[in-house]
Amino acid sequence: MTDLLTLTDLVVDIPHRRGTLRAIDGVSLSIARGEVLGLVGESGAGKSMIGNAVIGLLARPAHVAGGEIWLGDRRIDRLAPHQMRQLRGRRIGMIFQDPQTSLNPLMRIGDQLVETIRLHRPMPAASARTEAIRLLDEVGIPAPEERMAYWPHQFSGGQRQRIVIALALAGEPELIIADEPTTALDVSVQAQIIRLLKRLCADRGVAVMLITHDMGVIAETADRVCVLYAGRVAETGPVTEVLSRPRHPYTVGLMDAIPSLDPARGEPGVATLRQIPGAMPSIAARPSGCAFHPRCASATPDCARVRPDPRPAGRSEVACPVCAPTHEDAAS
Amino acid sequence: MTRVTRALDSDLMYSFRRTPGAMIAAALSCALILGAVLAPVIAPHDPFDPSGLSILDNFLPPAWDAAGDPRFLLGTDDQGRDLLSAMLYGLRVSLAVGFASVIFALILGVTLGLIAGYAGGWADNLIMRAADIQMTFPAILIALLLAGIFRGTAAQGASGAGPLALLVFSIGLSFWVQYARTVRGSVLIEANREYVLAARLIGISAPAILIRHILPNVMGPVLVIATINLALAIIIEATLSFLGVGVPPGSPSLGTLIRVGNDYLFSGEWWITLFPGAVLGVLALSVNLFGDWLRDALNPRLG
Amino acid sequence: MKHSTPTTTVAPVLSVEGLSRDFNIPVPFLRRLVPGRPRPVFRAVTDVSFEIPRGQTYALVGESGSGKSTIARMVVGLTRPTAGVVRIAGHDLFAPDARDTRQAMRRRIQMVFQDPQASLNPRWRVEAIVGEPIRAFGLASGRALAARVAGHLETVGLSAADARKYPHEFSGGQRQRIAIARALASEPEFIVCDEPTSALDVSVQAQVLNLLRTLQSDLGLTYLFISHDLAVVRHMAQRVGVLQRGILVEEADTKTFFAGPKAEYSQMLLSAVPKIRKGTDE
Numbered sequence: 001m002t003d004l005l006t007l008t009d010l011v012v013d014i015p016h017r018r019g020t021l022r023a024i025d026g027v028s029l030s031i032a033r034g035e036v037l038g039l040v041g042e043s044g045a046g047k048s049m050i051g052n053a054v055i056g057l058l059a060r061p062a063h064v065a066g067g068e069i070w071l072g073d074r075r076i077d078r079l080a081p082h083q084m085r086q087l088r089g090r091r092i093g094m095i096f097q098d099p100q101t102s103l104n105p106l107m108r109i110g111d112q113l114v115e116t117i118r119l120h121r122p123m124p125a126a127s128a129r130t131e132a133i134r135l136l137d138e139v140g141i142p143a144p145e146e147r148m149a150y151w152p153h154q155f156s157g158g159q160r161q162r163i164v165i166a167l168a169l170a171g172e173p174e175l176i177i178a179d180e181p182t183t184a185l186d187v188s189v190q191a192q193i194i195r196l197l198k199r200l201c202a203d204r205g206v207a208v209m210l211i212t213h214d215m216g217v218i219a220e221t222a223d224r225v226c227v228l229y230a231g232r233v234a235e236t237g238p239v240t241e242v243l244s245r246p247r248h249p250y251t252v253g254l255m256d257a258i259p260s261l262d263p264a265r266g267e268p269g270v271a272t273l274r275q276i277p278g279a280m281p282s283i284a285a286r287p288s289g290c291a292f293h294p295r296c297a298s299a300t301p302d303c304a305r306v307r308p309d310p311r312p313a314g315r316s317e318v319a320c321p322v323c324a325p326t327h328e329d330a331a332s
Numbered sequence: 333m334t335r336v337t338r339a340l341d342s343d344l345m346y347s348f349r350r351t352p353g354a355m356i357a358a359a360l361s362c363a364l365i366l367g368a369v370l371a372p373v374i375a376p377h378d379p380f381d382p383s384g385l386s387i388l389d390n391f392l393p394p395a396w397d398a399a400g401d402p403r404f405l406l407g408t409d410d411q412g413r414d415l416l417s418a419m420l421y422g423l424r425v426s427l428a429v430g431f432a433s434v435i436f437a438l439i440l441g442v443t444l445g446l447i448a449g450y451a452g453g454w455a456d457n458l459i460m461r462a463a464d465i466q467m468t469f470p471a472i473l474i475a476l477l478l479a480g481i482f483r484g485t486a487a488q489g490a491s492g493a494g495p496l497a498l499l500v501f502s503i504g505l506s507f508w509v510q511y512a513r514t515v516r517g518s519v520l521i522e523a524n525r526e527y528v529l530a531a532r533l534i535g536i537s538a539p540a541i542l543i544r545h546i547l548p549n550v551m552g553p554v555l556v557i558a559t560i561n562l563a564l565a566i567i568i569e570a571t572l573s574f575l576g577v578g579v580p581p582g583s584p585s586l587g588t589l590i591r592v593g594n595d596y597l598f599s600g601e602w603w604i605t606l607f608p609g610a611v612l613g614v615l616a617l618s619v620n621l622f623g624d625w626l627r628d629a630l631n632p633r634l635g
Numbered sequence: 636m637k638h639s640t641p642t643t644t645v646a647p648v649l650s651v652e653g654l655s656r657d658f659n660i661p662v663p664f665l666r667r668l669v670p671g672r673p674r675p676v677f678r679a680v681t682d683v684s685f686e687i688p689r690g691q692t693y694a695l696v697g698e699s700g701s702g703k704s705t706i707a708r709m710v711v712g713l714t715r716p717t718a719g720v721v722r723i724a725g726h727d728l729f730a731p732d733a734r735d736t737r738q739a740m741r742r743r744i745q746m747v748f749q750d751p752q753a754s755l756n757p758r759w760r761v762e763a764i765v766g767e768p769i770r771a772f773g774l775a776s777g778r779a780l781a782a783r784v785a786g787h788l789e790t791v792g793l794s795a796a797d798a799r800k801y802p803h804e805f806s807g808g809q810r811q812r813i814a815i816a817r818a819l820a821s822e823p824e825f826i827v828c829d830e831p832t833s834a835l836d837v838s839v840q841a842q843v844l845n846l847l848r849t850l851q852s853d854l855g856l857t858y859l860f861i862s863h864d865l866a867v868v869r870h871m872a873q874r875v876g877v878l879q880r881g882i883l884v885e886e887a888d889t890k891t892f893f894a895g896p897k898a899e900y901s902q903m904l905l906s907a908v909p910k911i912r913k914g915t916d917e
Binding site for chain 3: 525526527529530531532533534535536545548549
């Protein structure tokens with residue numbers, strides 16, 4: 001399996017008037033072609049910042065201050081703005097949370113598609129139009145030929161997100177960064193969009209970085225998952241492994257805290273949820289050592305001093321020296 | 333942390349200290365305001381004391397000119413008044429009229445904006461249509477019109493603070509629309525926020541919600557407009573005074589001084605117009621620059 | 636109970652009968668002048684009836700536009716129904732003669748909103764926010780008021796010293812705790828929770844849900860719980876009502892509902908919820 005996107009030791013800094021805040025602190029991950037990597041974390045974990053770093057759209061003054069980003073055999077974290085612009089849309093497609101703001105409200109969706117297609121792949125207008133209709137059909141818009149002349153406001157939220165996906169596909173990208181693509185949608189629509197993303201990924205062999213806070217979406221969509229906590233990777237592994245056998249105390253706590261429809265999780269209306277005490281630390285006040293140690297039940301004095309790096313545990317990699325070995329023993 | 337150290341430590345102060353233009357503008361505005369406030373103390377002469385005036389001293393050029401008199405640093409006007417002192421007192425009048433009309437416009441506009449935004453319906457329609465109509469005329473035209481009307485109706489026996497109040501009223505009335513529109517827009521947003529619903533839920537009355545909950549949250553943009561309008565109000569006052577419908581001749585403002593000087597500009601007495609004109613320009617520019625900075629600093633999307 | 640008769644048991648804390656609400660659809664000004672055309676209306680809620688016994692949680696579930704928030708606002712008296720009756724402990728909330736008893740009723744109803752960012756006035760200190768209902772209902776003043784505020788803050792897991800701070804100094808979960816403290820301040824018996832955790836992170840959501848549960852059992856509170864999240868509803872409620880385009884399509888005890896919903900729409904909703912653990916598929 002060749003990795004399409006590789007991040008090694010990515011560091012994102014935000015200069016601040018009283019010093020520099022380290023938003024992303026040494027994150028390494030990779031996505032293979034045809035794979036969906038779920039990047040999951042609560043607010044303040046830095047998940048969107050990683051996506052923005054890859055597409056070179058970090059909001060100033062945040063910037064990549066260390067590490068490398070490779071797309072195939074090309075290093076892309078040092079590219080000039082105009083080179084990055086060529087890459088975006090062409091090799092990397094983007095889907096954002098709110099389909100409302102991703103579409104130009106003053107342009108018919110057909111024109112938007114044709115324009116985007118021809119921007120990335122020079123071709124005659126007529127062929128671009130055929131291609132646009134094909135794309136709309138592919139993302140599941142009924143009667144695509146007729147809908148080419150519609151305005152964005154004439155579509156429902158779910159359909160609009162489908163069109164945004166069609167736009168992201170227009171340049172035939174190898175990698176799609178989807179930042180909370182279903183958060184603004186209703187549950188029933190969310191399920192359809194998840195299915196669509198999975199199908200496209202399989203059909204086209206596109207790699208997808210799926211950024212979300214919703215473990216349910218990860219469970220339904222991703223092949224592998226990367227759990228972030230306070231700008232670092234807490235646990236990475238195959239979805240089945242991480243969700244059914246979480247090892248890092250944060251992942252364990254997170255999984256227990258999610259209300260579930262599973263009858264095994266207690267009687268309806270009776271069982272109490274397990275909770276993690278405290279909250280994600282703000283970027284400005286991250287604890288030393290393992291950032292999770294103040295909330296962790298199994299923390300040792302060492303946890304406050306030593307910053308753990310992810311290391312293999314079963315089929316996953318876990319950044320916890322206290323918990324990973326014991327779980328590994330139990331698993332094997 | 334005390335209130336003062338916290339204020340000095342705020343992001344606004346940080347931005348202020350990092351923007352030399354804003355600092356210069358603020359320093360100039362403060363110096364001019366201070367000069368106006370302290371006019372009776374620092375002015376070398378009392379320009380309104382007839383016993384101190386001598387017609388023999390009229391049209392003296394500035395002190396550095398060969399024909400100048402060291403007693404009158406910036407020269408004298410047609411009546412032999414010390415120009416520096418007259419300007420300090422004129423600045424007082426200009427600033428007083430400017431501040432008063434901005435405050436008047438602010439109170440009127442904010443009140444109407446709050447009512448329009450929160451009450452909606454016919455009150456909103458009435459207020460906003462009146463605002464629309466007024467917006468089609470330039471502010472100076474309205475002020476001129478109102479000042480003319482008031483002057484005409486109140487000409488007989490008007491003295492003292494009366495004409496000044498009328499002037500403030502006319503300038504203020506030409507400015508309220510901007511406040512009303514801004515406040516109404518903010519109210520429409522704030523009134524649907526959940527903290528207002530929480531207050532309605534426990535039966536807090538509409539006026540109390542408007543004043544205690546919504547008003548503090550809409551004042552930011554209002555203060556920015558007020559700062560920028562201050563410069564405009566001072567210029568309008570000067571313009572009206574220049575046209576002769578402004579402050580009464582007994583208490584000359586900068587605009588009055590410029591008009592007086594204008595009569596002698598072509599006979600070589602340039603200083604009577606130039607100095608008040610320069611002060612007016614510097615004042616309007618620095619207040620305006622400060623207002624621009626404030627607008628940008630409070631609106632992160634522009635910064 | 637003043638009006639209780641020997642034959643009836645204690646009135647339910649909330650009872651809603653035939654509740655409907657129409658909204659006018661905005662029409663361009665000139666077209667409004669055309670005579671003979673009725674103003675078009677949008678019926679957000681149609682003939683909804685349910686009741687909640689004391690100490691229980693009733694969940695209203697629905698997707699966006701289902702009318703669940705409109706019902707929440709009618710039940711607390713913020714929006715007047717087009718038709719139907721809302722009774723709080725047997726008293727008609729919108730009765731014309733209820734003006735003087737309105738304030739007394741208001742004290743018994745409170746609401747926790749979705750977005751703790753927007754539900755706390757950013758310019759007010761926590762003590763003023765939590766103290767506002769106490770002052771509005773004249774429950775205490777001066778030192779006694781400060782003591783009450785401190786007490787409520789401690790009840791929701793904050794400290795008395797937090798009273799001096801401003802909302803922006805707190806995290807999202809803590810802000811929702813402040814909002815809950817404010818809801819408790821008028822000593823209500825009925826609280827409407829409108830998506831109280833949908834703006835919060837998962838680990839914080841569990842804290843807030845558990846807090847709401849603890850408060851319910853400690854203070855004997857009754858909840859109307861509005862949510863789009865069936866897993867949360869399963870955890871919180873004893874009874875569930877499913878709303879689709881303003882119509883209550885199904886109503887059942889939580890156990891019965893999650894064992895097998897009857898309405899097609901409920902089944903679709905339930906099947907659309909992502910399943911997190913797919914059992915032992917190794």
